[in-house]
Amino acid sequence: MGLPLDQQWVDVSTDPPDPPPRDPWWRRGRVGRLVSEWLPEISAGGHRRLAIALAGALVLAVVVALWVAMSSRGVEHEAPPVLPVAASAASSTPQASIVVSVVGRVASPGLVTLPEGARVADALRAAGGPVPDVDLSALNLARRLADGEQIYVGMPTPPGADPVPAAAGPPGVADKVDLNSATLAALDTLPGVGPVTAQRIVNWRTAHGRFDSVAQLREVDGIGPSRFARLKDLVVAR
Template sequence: MGRLRAWLYVRCGLEFKTVLALAVVAAVAGGLAFHHYWSGRPRTVPVPPPVTAPAEAPRAMASPEPRLVIDIVGKVTKPGLRHLPKGARVADALAAAGGPLPGTDTTALNLARLLTDGEQILVGLLPPAAAGPQGTTSDPSSPATPLSLNSATAAQLDALPGVGPVLAQHILDFRTQHGGFTSLRQLRQIPGIGDRKFTTLKPLVHP
């Protein structure tokens, strides 16, 4: 140890304590440099999970689709009331009732006609205006047996006083285009029916 001190003093002009102090300072500086390097090294940064947007408040429930209540009577598999969507036709009502019974004549029905709410469909039966008290055919012009504009056939309309086949077809066309009659006043919208003819027909028919 004495020789090392003498050598340091002769060669470097430094005392052993000074060299020891310098070594300590160098060690501390090295430690700080290593710490700085270690702290500044590139590191993998975890990606935060995506933020989930808050759930939207439930929208108000859509208003229910308009429904029609139809009374289907006569020679069908399941007669009675049926609830059908707006825009349904006579053919849809027959299907909802299970279809006509075998052998039933449906030629008097316009299967393509649009239905109206509260309508009654007679399948294989004469309408009230065409049936007498014992089921026999009566005069459709009789005021005691008004004819339904929504279920009458062309022949029944033709038999009304002052109607004829051309005007009967106009009535059927109006019924198909507008989905049926809801008021007797709608007859005034049909070409060929003036005030006088409307007055004649008013007690003989109903929607």
Template sequence: MSDLFPPRSSETRATGEDAATEGSSPARERLRELMDRAEDVHPADSSESSAEENARERRIPLPRWLRERLPRSLLGALPDPGRAGCFGVVAVAVLGCAVFAVTWNSGGSGTPVPSRALPTVERAASTTTSPPEQLVISVVGKVREPGLVTLEAGARVADALRAAGGPRAGSDTLALNLARELSDGEQLYVGIEPPEGAERSGGSGADSASSETLDLNAAEEEGLKELPGVGPVTAGAILRWRSEHGEFDSVEQLSEVDGIGPATLARLRDLVRV
């Protein structure tokens, strides 16, 4: 300012005073006043703005890395959440990143997996609703209730005897194979000899005879002793051979039993089976 208004010499001052007294300019005095005021105002404004920015930055306790990346205009607009609020914001951000990562990894290729076709119920029901076949068996002889019995398919001789009330006391059932599977229309003779040439309905005479022959692999000593030419000693020998060698594979193996020769074997060939 001193350059704009250099000091006046004594001569000039004298003449200036005269000039000022005569005609001083009000505009010049006003300009001087405004320039002096500007020098006092601008430094204060700059210091106040910097102080306001510092206070604004201190008001938002955000992490340094986040505060450096946010624009100053956004920092001024954000409210002051406090230290706890800042931690909450960071926790929400971390949780969101974790959920995004899990969703991205679990998504895979996005190819849908085709579901397997379930079997139709109608087809399964058609295979299970067919009624089971029934057998009609004639049971005669020494049973409590001789006559016709109705059995389910797959029934055995023992089932037919049970349906007929069971054998009478003292009746011989050793000649019957109780485990043999029955067929429809069959006739069982219990404790009696079938009539000569008798043929049961639905079967041959050979089948009827096989139901009356003695099973070598299932017979006990009492049944073996009833065979012609077989006494207690020979019956015991048959049981001993069976325990040592297992089941008989054929009737001809009776020749390997002690006490059974060709003549006895010929008599037993049509009375026993395996």
């Protein structure tokens, strides 16, 4: 005869059953389900879909690489446009030259070769320039030079030396540089005018046909009021 239900013995020594094992982390979620669906196909020999995917990824990588290479090449070879340079008579006609002697307080005394029409300032520059603190007040730096003459810098003219042309008064019309026919070399001899400014004067003359007046020098880039004041008595527009 059995015991009453409230007195029946219950065996609690046994553990509850283990929960069912969980899927690995890479099988969880939507991505995991897709991976789980693909794995059986791959293991069963279904490599076609994987091969197509890999081929598509390779083609995309090649296209991106080509696009990057073409873009970078376009940037490297980009260059500013080359500005035209006006033709000059000096490029086709040999420029006559003169030789003068520069002695005294200059960096490199001796003989210097200069283009015809050069001035005292050009001779000093060709001789390396005067030494510091030398007094140049006795020299007319704008005077045109003659072939074979000698220039004494910072020292008195020795007795019996050839006389130096007078420095008084502005140069005559025959001594002035004609803005409409002067070459680059002739323009470069003007005080305060270097190769760059001389080229700008020639470019302005080429663009406008000719100079109608000396005042039009003010329209040349780089020639301001002070530089024009130094040049206006040394040039002419014939």
